[in-house]
Amino acid sequence: MQRRNFLKQAGAGATAAAASLGLAACGRAEEKPAAPAVHAEPSIKWRMTSSFPKSMDILWGNGERFCRHLRELTGGRFDIRVFPAGEIVPGLQALDAVQQGTVEMAHTCSYYYVGKDRTFGFGTTMPFGMNARQMNAWLYCGGGQALLDEFYAGYGVLSFPVGSTGAQMGGWWRKPVRGLSDLKGVKMRIAGLGGAVMEQLGVIPQQLAGGDIYPALEKGTIDAAELVGPYDDEKTGLFQVARHYYTPGWWEPGPAIHFFVGRRAWDALPGAYQEAFRVAAAQTNLLTCAEYDHGNPLAMARLLQQGVKLERYPEEILSAAFEASQSLYADEAAKNPAFAKVYGAWERYRKNQHTWFSVIETPLDRFVQGRG
Amino acid sequence: MQRRNFLKQAGAGATAAAASLGLAACGRAEEKPAAPAVHAEPSIKWRMTSSFPKSMDILWGNGERFCRHLRELTGGRFDIRVFPAGEIVPGLQALDAVQQGTVEMAHTCSYYYVGKDRTFGFGTTMPFGMNARQMNAWLYCGGGQALLDEFYAGYGVLSFPVGSTGAQMGGWWRKPVRGLSDLKGVKMRIAGLGGAVMEQLGVIPQQLAGGDIYPALEKGTIDAAELVGPYDDEKTGLFQVARHYYTPGWWEPGPAIHFFVGRRAWDALPGAYQEAFRVAAAQTNLLTCAEYDHGNPLAMARLLQQGVKLERYPEEILSAAFEASQSLYADEAAKNPAFAKVYGAWERYRKNQHTWFSVIETPLDRFVQGRG
Numbered sequence: 255m256q257r258r259n260f261l262k263q264a265g266a267g268a269t270a271a272a273a274s275l276g277l278a279a280c281g282r283a284e285e286k287p288a289a290p291a292v293h294a295e296p297s298i299k300w301r302m303t304s305s306f307p308k309s310m311d312i313l314w315g316n317g318e319r320f321c322r323h324l325r326e327l328t329g330g331r332f333d334i335r336v337f338p339a340g341e342i343v344p345g346l347q348a349l350d351a352v353q354q355g356t357v358e359m360a361h362t363c364s365y366y367y368v369g370k371d372r373t374f375g376f377g378t379t380m381p382f383g384m385n386a387r388q389m390n391a392w393l394y395c396g397g398g399q400a401l402l403d404e405f406y407a408g409y410g411v412l413s414f415p416v417g418s419t420g421a422q423m424g425g426w427w428r429k430p431v432r433g434l435s436d437l438k439g440v441k442m443r444i445a446g447l448g449g450a451v452m453e454q455l456g457v458i459p460q461q462l463a464g465g466d467i468y469p470a471l472e473k474g475t476i477d478a479a480e481l482v483g484p485y486d487d488e489k490t491g492l493f494q495v496a497r498h499y500y501t502p503g504w505w506e507p508g509p510a511i512h513f514f515v516g517r518r519a520w521d522a523l524p525g526a527y528q529e530a531f532r533v534a535a536a537q538t539n540l541l542t543c544a545e546y547d548h549g550n551p552l553a554m555a556r557l558l559q560q561g562v563k564l565e566r567y568p569e570e571i572l573s574a575a576f577e578a579s580q581s582l583y584a585d586e587a588a589k590n591p592a593f594a595k596v597y598g599a600w601e602r603y604r605k606n607q608h609t610w611f612s613v614i615e616t617p618l619d620r621f622v623q624g625r626g
Numbered sequence: 627m628q629r630r631n632f633l634k635q636a637g638a639g640a641t642a643a644a645a646s647l648g649l650a651a652c653g654r655a656e657e658k659p660a661a662p663a664v665h666a667e668p669s670i671k672w673r674m675t676s677s678f679p680k681s682m683d684i685l686w687g688n689g690e691r692f693c694r695h696l697r698e699l700t701g702g703r704f705d706i707r708v709f710p711a712g713e714i715v716p717g718l719q720a721l722d723a724v725q726q727g728t729v730e731m732a733h734t735c736s737y738y739y740v741g742k743d744r745t746f747g748f749g750t751t752m753p754f755g756m757n758a759r760q761m762n763a764w765l766y767c768g769g770g771q772a773l774l775d776e777f778y779a780g781y782g783v784l785s786f787p788v789g790s791t792g793a794q795m796g797g798w799w800r801k802p803v804r805g806l807s808d809l810k811g812v813k814m815r816i817a818g819l820g821g822a823v824m825e826q827l828g829v830i831p832q833q834l835a836g837g838d839i840y841p842a843l844e845k846g847t848i849d850a851a852e853l854v855g856p857y858d859d860e861k862t863g864l865f866q867v868a869r870h871y872y873t874p875g876w877w878e879p880g881p882a883i884h885f886f887v888g889r890r891a892w893d894a895l896p897g898a899y900q901e902a903f904r905v906a907a908a909q910t911n912l913l914t915c916a917e918y919d920h921g922n923p924l925a926m927a928r929l930l931q932q933g934v935k936l937e938r939y940p941e942e943i944l945s946a947a948f949e950a951s952q953s954l955y956a957d958e959a960a961k962n963p964a965f966a967k968v969y970g971a972w973e974r975y976r977k978n979q980h981t982w983f984s985v986i987e988t989p990l991d992r993f994v995q996g997r998g
Contacts, residue, residue, distance in 0.1 A: 259998060260927040326901045327699055382994050385987060387759065387792075387919050394913060395920035420759075421986040483986075502990040529698045536909035541766060547759050548767035551982035555632040564985065572993055605998070610923035612995040613936065614793040614855075615757060616988060618874040621944055622754050623984040626631060626977070 259609040295524045300334040300358035302513075305345035305366060307464075308338050310486055312545045313511060316417060317361045320513075320538045327530040332523075336361065349514055353410050358519040364402075364413070364512050368446050372586050373593045375447050376600050377402050377413060378509045381579035383600075385508040386418035386543055388607040393510065396603050405592055411514040414535040417542020420550065421507045424500035424567055425480030426492045428471065431500065433570050443467055443479035447582065448505025454578035455571065464490075471495045484553035485546060493562045500565050504575055511542060631981040667896045672706040674885075675724075677717035677734035679836075680710050682858055684917045685883060688789060689733045692885075692910045699902040704895075708733065721886055725782050730891040736774075736785070736884050740818050744958050745965045747819050748972050749774050749785060750881045753951035755972075757880040758790035758915055760979040765882065768975050777964055783886040786907040789914020792922065793879045796872035796939055797852030798864045800843065803872065805942050815839055815851035819954065820877025826950035827943065836862075843867045856925035857918060865934045872937050876947055883914060 302321070306313040314336075321334040337357075339345030348360035349367050364377025376398075384392060392398035393415050403412050425444065431437065438456035442449075449459035460476050470476045472495040479496070480503060481487045493499065513535060520528070558564065567575075583601075587594035674693070678685040686708075693706040709729075711717030720732035721739050736749025748770075756764060764770035765787050775784050797816065803809065810828035814821075821831035832848050842848045844867040851868070852875060853859045865871065885907060892900070930936065939947075955973075959966035 260923070260930045323901065323905055326898065327905065329898070382997070385991060387915065390912065390916040391919035394916045421990050423986065502986040502993075504990060504993070507990050507994070526698065526701070529695065533695055533699065533905050533909045536912050537905045540762065540908050540912045543759065544762040544766045547763035547979070547982075551632070551978045554982060554985065555978075558632045566989070576993075576997055606923045606927075607919070608991070608995045610919075610926060611991055613926065614795065614874040616991045616995060617938070618793050618876060618879050619757060619980070619983055619988045620992070621874075621876070621948075622879070623980045623988060625754070625948055 259605065295328070295331055295526055297331045298333070298523065298527065300332075300519065301342065302334050302336045302359045302361055303339075303342045303348045303351050303357045304336055305339050305348045305360065305362035307340070307345075309489055310482075312485065312542060312549065313361070313417075314338065316538050316542045316545070319541070320416070320534050323534045323537065324530055327534060328527060332527045332530065334359070349409065349411065352514050352516045355516060355518070357516075359513055359515040361416070361511070361513055363509065364514075365446050365509075370409075371405075371592060372447065372590065373405050373596055376596045377406075377512060379506045380583075380600075381447055381451050381505040382576055383507050384604050384607055385611070386420055386510075387508075388604070388611070389418065389508045389510045390415065390539070391607065392600070392603045397599065398603070401596055401599055405596060406514070407517070408592075410517050412517055412520060414513040414515070414532070415510045416513050416535050416538040417511045417540075417546075419482055419486075419506075419509050419511070419546050420543065421483075422503035422509065423480070423483045423487065424503040425478050426471065426487070426496035427478040427498040427500055427565075428474065428496045429477070430498050430563075430565060431567065431571070433568055434574055437571065440477040441475070443470070443476055444505075446505075447579075448480070448503075450582055451505060451575055451578045454582070455574055468492060468495060483546065483550050484557055485549035488553045488557055493557055493560060497561060497563050498565050499557065499562050500567055502567065504567070504572060505579075631977065667700070667703055667898055669703045670705065670895065670899065672704075672730040672891065673714065674706050674708045674731045674733055675711075675714045675720045675729045676708055677711050677720045677732065677738060679712070679717075681861055682854075684857065684914060684921065685733070685789075686710065688910050688914045688917070691913070692788070692906050695906045695909065696902055699906060700899060704899045704902065706731070721781065721783065724886050724888045727888060727890070729888075731885055731887040733788070733883070733885055735881065736886075737818050737881070742781075743777075743964060744819065744962065745777050745968055748968045749778075749884060751878045752955075752972075753819055753823050753877040754948050755879050756976050756979055757983070758792055758882075759880075760976070760983070761790065761880045761882045762787065762911070763979065764972070764975050769971065770975070773968055773971055777968060778886070779889070780964075782889050784889055784892060786885040786887070786904070787882045788885050788907050788910040789883045789912070789918075791854055791858075791878075791881050791883070791918050792915065793855075794875035794881065795852070795855045795859065796875040797850050798843065798859070798868035799850040799870040799872055799937075800846065800868045801849070802870050802935075802937060803939065803943070805940055806946055809943065812849040813847070815842070815848055816877075818877075819951075820852070820875075822954060823877060823947055823950045826954070827946055840864060840867060855918065855922050856929055857921035860925045860929055865929055865932060869933060869935050870937050871929065871934050872939055874939065876939070876944060877951075 304317050308314045317336045321336055324332050324334060343351040346366050348362040351357045352360045365375045367374040406413050441458050441460050443460045443462045444452055445461060453459055462470060467479045471479055583597055587597045676689050680686045689708045693708055696704050715723040718738050720734040723729045724732045737747045739746040778785050813830050813832050815832045815834045816824055817833060825831055834842060839851045843851055955969055959969045
C-alpha cells in the first residue's frame, strides 16, 4: 500500500510540485528585510475577542500568554487585551467582529464559520482529515496557510495558526452505540461538517449553547453531545448524565485554533511588531498543543475513576462516515469553487501525509502501546 | 487495556502528582516580571556552534532563522552567529565547547553525549520512548525540562527544545533482515543507546563519521547504517549501495533537538533578551518539526522511484529490542542515580502518554491510513 501510494504521488508529478513549494515556503512569510529597531516604534493598543470562555483555560490562558509575551517583546508598546466570549460579541461572531472592525483580532476556530462557506472548515479540521502535526506541516510548509489566506481575504482577515487540541473525543452518549441502526433518529449536539456527515447517517444534529447541553442530556431531550476532549469536557460534568464517552471524534482529527487579524490593522503595524506577533503566535501554537497533550490523559484517568465508560465507534459507523464525508466533499467541490480550490490541494497533502505516517509514526506508536 | 492503564496511573497517585505539576508548570519558566524595554538594552554578540553541517539544511536553516528572528526582536542588539559543525569544534563536541566557555551556546542533540552519562539520552529520545508531541508535552508541561536542566546544571548549561525530526527510519541495509538470526555478527553504524540495545541482539555497533559511511557500505566493510529519515538520508546517496530501507527506527521515536546555553552567559542576559530567546526557540521547535514532516514524504517518494525497498523490522526483532531496552534502563538506573531520577519520571509520563494516544490519535490515524 505504502509503496503504491508514494509512487502514485510521485507519478502524478505531485512530488515535483510539492518540492517546488518546498522548504523555502516554510519560512516564506517570514522572509523580509530586517525590521526597524523596536524602540523607534509607536504604542499600539488592540482588542482581541476570544471565542472561548475563561473556563476553557488552556485556550483562554494561551491567548493571555500570547498578549503578555507580545508586550514583553515590544517593551510594552504593542498591547493587546483579550476579552472572553460574550463580552464584546458572542463567541461564534468573533470573525464578524474583526471583519467589521469592531476589534482588531479574534482567537477562534475557522470552522465555526462553515455556515458562511464550508471552505472555512479546512482551516481547522475536516472529518477524517489531518492530525495536529500534519496540519502544521500543511499550513506552514505545504502552502496551506497561503491558500487559506487567499480565501480569508474575502472576509478582510488573515490567519495565524495558534495550536491544536489534538484529535477530539467522539462525544457523550446516554446509551451505547452498537451499529449504524443505533444512529437513526437520535438527537446529537454536533455542529459543522461533522454534523452534516452525522445527518447522512441518520442523526438529527442539534445546535445548543454550552450551558443548555447538561439539562438537555439530563432530561433526554437530546441523546448525545460532542464537545472537545477529556480536559475541557471534565469541567462540564456531562459524565454525570451521559456516561458513555466515545472515541474517536473522527470529524476532528487535528483541529487548529486560529488568530484572525483584520487586514487593515495588520498592514498598519510596524514590521517589527508583525515579526514579534508571528514569532509569539508560533510559540502559542506549540504550547497550546503541549498543554492539551499533557492535560488530557490526566483528565481521562479522573473521568474513568468516576465511572465513565470509554467506548469506540464501531467500524461500521466509521466506514459509513468516511464514505459520507468523501461524498460531501465531492458535492461541495462541484458547486463551490473556493472549496474546490482548497480541497484539491488539501486532499493531495492529506494522502501524502497519511501515507508517510503509516511508515513509522503510527506502527511504532502502536507497537509501544501494545507493550503497556 | 486502556481503562486498566489509566486506572493504574490514577490509583498510583500519579494523577494527583501530575495534576499538581499541572498546567501551571507549562508556562512556569516564562512567568516573570515584565521585562524592561528592549531599547534600554546593550548590544550582545554570541557564537553558536552547531552539531550539524549546512547540508542538513532543515536543522541548519532553523538555527540561522532563530538567530535572524532574535536580531529582529531585539532591534539587532542580540546578535548570535552560527557556525557549522567542525568550524569551531567538531559536531560531537558542541556541549564541551559551551561548558568550557569557548562559545555561549550550541545547536545539538543531548543524546550525542551519552558517552559522558546515559542520562543525556532522555533529552533527545530513548528506544521505544515518546513521539514528538509527547516529548513536547513532557518537556514543557510535565516537568521534563526542569528535571533535565537540574542534570544539565552539572555541565554548566541549560536547555531549550528546538524541534524534532519526527520518528526516524531504521537504517540502510545491504541485505534484508528476516529475523533475529540475521542480526548476529552484522556490523551496523549506529551510536548511543540504540547501538547498546542492538549489541544485545548480536549486532556489532560501528562508529563512523558521516563521510566514511558510503565507502564502508559500498565495500561491505559494514552491513548497515542508520542516519535520520528520508529528507536528510536522500542526500547521502546511501540508497545506491544499500537498497533496503528499514522502518521503524525504534531507538528514535521522537528525537528532540536542543539549544544548550552556558549558564553564565544566560544569567548575564537582560530579561528582555531571555524572553525573546525563549519565544524564538519555541517557534524554532514548531517549524523544525513541520519542515521534517513536510519534507520526508516527498523525499520518500523520490527514493522509492529510484528503486529503494521499504522494509519493516520483523515483530521478533522489535519484541527482543523492547525487552533489551527495558533491561538496559533497569540496569543503568540501578547504578546511576542521575539516570534513575529522570527515568522514574520519564517512564510514568511515557506510559501515560502512550495510553492516551492509544485512545484516539493512533486508531484514528490507522483508520484513515487504511482508506488510502
